[in-house]
Amino acid sequence: MDIDPNILVSIIVPTFNRSKYLEKTLKSVKNQSLQNWECIIVDDGSTDNTAAVVEKISGEDQRFQYYIRSKDFAKGACGARNYGFVKSRGKYIQWLDDDDLLSENKLELQVQKLEEADLKQFTTCDWDVYWEGKDFEPHNVIDDDEVLLPQDFFNSLVKRETYVPPHAYLIPRALAVLAGPWNIHLSINQDAEYFTRIILVSNGLVNTKGCRVLYGVHDGERISSSFNSKNLASLIYGYKLIQAHLKLKDVQAKSFMKWKLRKLLLLFGKSDKELIRNNKYLFIENGVYPSRYTYYITRYKIFKIVMPWYKRYFK
Template identity: 35%
Template sequence: MSDQPLVSIIIPTYNRAHLIGETLDSVVAQTYENWECIIVDDGSSDNTDEVVGAYVEKDARFKYFHRPEEHLPGGNGARNYGFKMSQGEYIQWFDSDDLMLKEKIAEQYKDILKEKSDLQICTGFKDKEGVLLPIKQNLKISLFKQFALNKTEILTPTALFKKKFLKKNDIIFNEKIKRGQEAVFFLDVLSKIMVSNVHQSSKKLFVYKLHNSSISGKDRKFSEENSQSKFFLYKEIFNNNKKTYQDDEIKIKMLKKMARIFLTSIYYNDPKATEYYNFLIQNLNRNLYKIKTIFCYYKCIGFRSIKIRNLFNNFVLKNFS
């Protein structure tokens, strides 16, 4: 253990007293022993203090904090505070309802050391009502393309980082967004890391749980906040692709996604619709699959009202007549 560098496992939590014990048990079970586990409570109203306190009392490697007011409410603020409090050479963010398989840290550390990389990405399983399903992965295309086209699910538990890489590039979680924070975070990572400094494997080393109390399991009805977060992500992917990768497939995909958000926003009178519109008309052109592609946007939106039809037609006439 003395020869192993310290790994900081950072876990934000909110009202997960009924779940976090199993997560912390999976941390204790790691074959890699030199870790600290920093749990940051985001303002729980259940008995999280009591549950986590029992682990802290039994094992000094557990450290428990409450998110201070200097960080915004939400998982991202808790993650950033945990990072600030970490002492390890390596960083593993994790969630308070997921499980580490016992070799997770050991296998990722072995790979990151062997490949001399700043980042190691593994994969795992999704637990859907007790059924374990492999998380999708496609190693045949570039990591950025995997990420942009959602060919590989890059989730919080997938990555083990060298802390010095994160600090050198000032990479933290965006505390102002509530949805898609993992994707925005990893986009920042991929825009700042050299391809040669990433090692990716098909090793399945964690279980990502889907249930009603997780953000992933909640009903995703329209909200201005969610639309803004998604548009921001797609715009950043689009700009990063335009600057570095220049992949037409990624470009088309992102424009379709943003156009769908635009059409949804005008249907629901979202005040951000004008901003979305302005970005789209700056980046769409006659040669981009022409009007045929734009009609795909309308089909995927699924609305039949006269209002959205007129708005859509007006959009096409203004930009493609």
């Protein structure tokens, strides 16, 4: 299928003091086989040489557009994304963090997939974390010919014990409008809450074969890699919102909530007892009991010891 050359994809990149990674990310955009795109880089107040990196590449290619986040939009990645969306014009939206990478055919294949799909579907692809020298190991939440509706999507996340980074998706602009902006009150877990709203207003998620994305991992620089009380509060608030969104649409995803909240209890049950206790009804409602923390952590430690042995001798 030939793609209509007038179809525009908007790639929105929030950035803050990540110039050492940003250039490589923007090169993965510049190398796209699909030519009709705009890349909107929104600087959230960088004090490094981000401006110089972006001005160099935008001087060579005017499809790159550089903005300083407007003061009318909240500070942080979500505010920068929302500002970038306002500045965008594309039929399709590609969210991209400033240290992540797209395969050269990602936009072309995903636009082609969506042009053949239902108007209210969105798409994902294979992904993996990366660091220097790491081989690609594909992860996905969906099989090739499936259409995942909301309940299937959350069940698949649990079954595969995975997640989906935001840049694996390509979203029709119309879905992004229906779902609403990124939640500026979340410091972590924003993508899970945002894409819950996306899938709930969609007619399902489809897979695009033959392309992939890479998710950057750098020694604790990701917000999601730092565990503290502020981030725990944001995680809990995010899961409360997700549960509320699901209930509103009558989507049953208790296994997902139980899986996520049990992981939170294992991570924070000892260090942040008061915060866990103050939100105990969220945990209990989903079959996770903070009073059983010692039991959960003991079982988890036994599992970590036994599972490698089991895989070695019985698989």
